[in-house]
Amino acid sequence: MNKTSSQDIINEDKLLSILENNQDPHSDAFEAVLKKAQLKKGLSLEETAILLGTSDQILLEKLFKTARQIKNDIYGERLVLFAPFYISDYCVNDCDYCAFHVRNKIIRKKLNQQEIREQVTILENMGHKRLLLEFGEHPAENPIDYVVESIKTIYNTKTDSGEIRRVNVNIAATSVEDYRKLKEVGIGTYQLFQETYHRETYKNVHHGPKADYNRQLLAHDRAFTAGLDDLGIGALFGLYDYKFEVLALLAHAQYLDKTYGVGPHTISVPRIQPANTVDLDLPHEASESDLLKIIAILRLAVPYTGMILSTRESEATRKQAFELGISQASAGSVTTTGGYSDKEDHNATTGQFSTADHRSLDKVILGILNQGLLPSFCTACYRKGRTGEAFMDIAKPGEIHNLCRPNGILTFKEYLEDFASAETKLKGELIIKKFLRQIPNENIKNETTAKLAHISKGKRDLYF
Ligand code: SAM
Ligand code: SF4
Numbered sequence: 451m452n453k454t455s456s457q458d459i460i461n462e463d464k465l466l467s468i469l470e471n472n473q474d475p476h477s478d479a480f481e482a483v484l485k486k487a488q489l490k491k492g493l494s495l496e497e498t499a500i501l502l503g504t505s506d507q508i509l510l511e512k513l514f515k516t517a518r519q520i521k522n523d524i525y526g527e528r529l530v531l532f533a534p535f536y537i538s539d540y541c542v543n544d545c546d547y548c549a550f551h552v553r554n555k556i557i558r559k560k561l562n563q564q565e566i567r568e569q570v571t572i573l574e575n576m577g578h579k580r581l582l583l584e585f586g587e588h589p590a591e592n593p594i595d596y597v598v599e600s601i602k603t604i605y606n607t608k609t610d611s612g613e614i615r616r617v618n619v620n621i622a623a624t625s626v627e628d629y630r631k632l633k634e635v636g637i638g639t640y641q642l643f644q645e646t647y648h649r650e651t652y653k654n655v656h657h658g659p660k661a662d663y664n665r666q667l668l669a670h671d672r673a674f675t676a677g678l679d680d681l682g683i684g685a686l687f688g689l690y691d692y693k694f695e696v697l698a699l700l701a702h703a704q705y706l707d708k709t710y711g712v713g714p715h716t717i718s719v720p721r722i723q724p725a726n727t728v729d730l731d732l733p734h735e736a737s738e739s740d741l742l743k744i745i746a747i748l749r750l751a752v753p754y755t756g757m758i759l760s761t762r763e764s765e766a767t768r769k770q771a772f773e774l775g776i777s778q779a780s781a782g783s784v785t786t787t788g789g790y791s792d793k794e795d796h797n798a799t800t801g802q803f804s805t806a807d808h809r810s811l812d813k814v815i816l817g818i819l820n821q822g823l824l825p826s827f828c829t830a831c832y833r834k835g836r837t838g839e840a841f842m843d844i845a846k847p848g849e850i851h852n853l854c855r856p857n858g859i860l861t862f863k864e865y866l867e868d869f870a871s872a873e874t875k876l877k878g879e880l881i882i883k884k885f886l887r888q889i890p891n892e893n894i895k896n897e898t899t900a901k902l903a904h905i906s907k908g909k910r911d912l913y914f
Pocket of ligand 2: 541
């Protein structure tokens with residue numbers, strides 16, 4: 451039985467007063483927080499509020515510089531890529547920001563297992579190895595058994611050189627029994643966003659079962675109880691003041707860490723985008739520069755938590771965000787159910803929301819290479835059982851470079867062999883050479899070199 455009350459996790463008055471007390475901080479206080487952040491042990495709510503409290507450009511530049519450094523120290527050059535996969539847009543909720551709200555008269559679609567196989571084949575032929583499944587909430591149309599069957603179909607759909615090795619899931623808040631079924635079928639991360647941690651705003655924008663703030667907030671506790679220990683949290687920026695949301699995300703992360711010995715595996719930072727039939731007043735809209743500040747501050751506050759950015763953001767914003775703290779990004783995304791077979795982009799009309807980065811996976815990869823970063827399709831940790839606390843044990847002492855770098859190199863090499871355009875292949879091989887030299891452990895470096903040779907000869911799925 452879960453005895454936690456949502457007030458134990460999000461104490462609104464406390465968060466608001468911390469923000470109030472730390473507005474326009476003195477530069478000495480601000481710089482003291484940056485110094486503390488360099489220890490890479492995370493920040494308190496008060497320290498984070500000091501960073502949130504400034505709009506001074508000179509201080510913000512210092513913040514960005516520290517974030518870049520921490521991102522580089524911990525995650526290095528790698529950027530893990532995935533695609534969202536919309537399986538059903540049936541939904542009983544009426545969320546004011548989402549095109550799948552129940553009042554929208556669109557023809558609803560839910561994929562059958564054959565259609566799932568077809569879509570997955572397309573995604574695999576692009577080169578994707580990781581998917582994030584998206585479902586509307588609809589107990590009759592999208593029961594947990596349908597979700598589980600769909601996941602099994604995805605794992606069993608293989609092409610000559612393609613397979614999905616990690617399925618992350620974004621379904622509505624549900625019961626421990628349902629989460630147990632997700633655990634049994636072998637999902638990667640279970641993601642669920644609080645959307646807004648501000649109770650009154652939450653109540654105003656949600657109607658239907660999702661309107662229950664506590665059901666949403668305590669879902670991660672139920673998932674933990676069911677044995678899921680790679681969990682993702684997030685806020686939909688634009689619904690309420692971004693400073694409050696960042697502090698609340700941190701409070702939620704600290705609560706999970708304290709209660710279960712492991713914080714969230716990832717934090718997502720979506721911003722509201724235009725969506726079909728959605729006409730929402732956004733007095734708290736977060737700008738692109740606000741988003742970059744949010745990402746930099748979270749990088750300092752929870753340095754070992756992965757951070758995810760989607761194609762809601764433009765190429766230019768994503769480029770900056772990748773350096774400031776993002777560790778996972780979607781690419782080539784479609785937000786329409788079954789939309790990967792379409793040549794045209796219908797995200798704005800039949801999708802959940804419009805996207806801003808319309809490039810193909812290969813073009814996104816080319817952009818990442820031009821930034822000097824390493825695209826990765828790694829799924830090793832979850833398959834080796836390095837989840838939850840076990841993952842944090844390797845992440846915290848900095849071992850990540852002896853694992854993530856080689857695994858990033860090996861999975862990217864597969865992409866270059868099987869899917870890359872000529873230009874990407876040329877640039878990609880150079881990046882692999884560069885980062886192979888930088889693997890700290892000599893034995894692992896030699897093993898990686900040997901595994902690369904095997905991949906060139908046709909071997910696949912080699913990892914540490
Ligand atoms: N239906 C489930 C739920 O609501 O939890 C699964 C997730 S939903 C398919 C994925 C996420 O899309 C939502 O949690 C929300 O944050 C985001 N979203 C919805 N409408 C959006 C919009 N107009 N712009 C950007 N993101 C949006
Ligand atoms: Fe349904 Fe999720 Fe969209 Fe809300 S955000 S309307 S629950 S799909």
